[in-house]
Amino acid sequence: MHDTTSLCANGPRCRNQHPHTQQPATTTGGSPWCSTCLDRPARDIRNLTVDYLDLAQLHEASLSQALHDRTTGSHESPLLIAGHIEALQAEIVHVATTWEQEVRAAARLATPEQRAPVAAWHTTITRPTPVGAGRPGHQVQRAATLLAAHIHTLAALPATTVYPTGCEDQPTDYTGADAIEHLQALHQRARAMLGRTRRTRRLPGTCPDCHADLNQQEPLHPDDDCPVYCANQCGMQWTYTQYEQWMTAFLPTPSRGGHR
Structure with missing residues (x-):
């Protein structure tokens, strides 16, 4: 990790700026944001666990509605909605566990036992040992908890080649800062799908x-x-x-x- 010191990348939107000069707070460790500005991303990432579980309940309701419509002859199919929910859930699992691997490798944290076969796309270019297998909800909880607790390590990660949203993507260079923005966007997309956004x-x-x-x-x-x-x-x-x-x-x- 870098030991460079710079001003918070949020600039005039820095939450810890000087009260008189309005100068953004300083950052350390290679993170583009100060500690105060990282509080909200950490909270959003931690909430991905709840988002995933709530999406699972919404998905179950959509499938139940689809079965009902099939028996009543309705022309409106909730299966399309269920497909969108499944895709968002799969992306949450993929992105969270991908960057969990990177943070574990960078911070030299212990890796859970691996019980599933390892495919080539499971790891990034740094090739850390894949995390242990488990139910998707458990994987999201484990990854979100770790990423939120090590948000400074995640923010300071240099560019690495990853599959951004899934194994069918083209390999792309992403930094830890890109990962944080992606994870926050997933939280916002989940809130929108669950009807929790407000104008x-x-x-x-x-x-x-x-x-x-x-x-x-x-x-x-x-x-x-x-x-x-x-x-x-x-x-x-x-x-x-x-x-x-x-x-x-x-x-x-x-x-x-x-x-x-």
């Missing part, structure tokens, strides 16, 4: 702490007082009532003269 709107005004944009997610129910948060994810968060009070204090008061 976000930009509000007038800027964050009083870092001067970034202010965002608010759409409400889930009529009484949902959706919080207003900083787009830079600096940690600032208000209720919408607090946001209105803050905006009222800074907006110019309309003149009471003029029209009657």
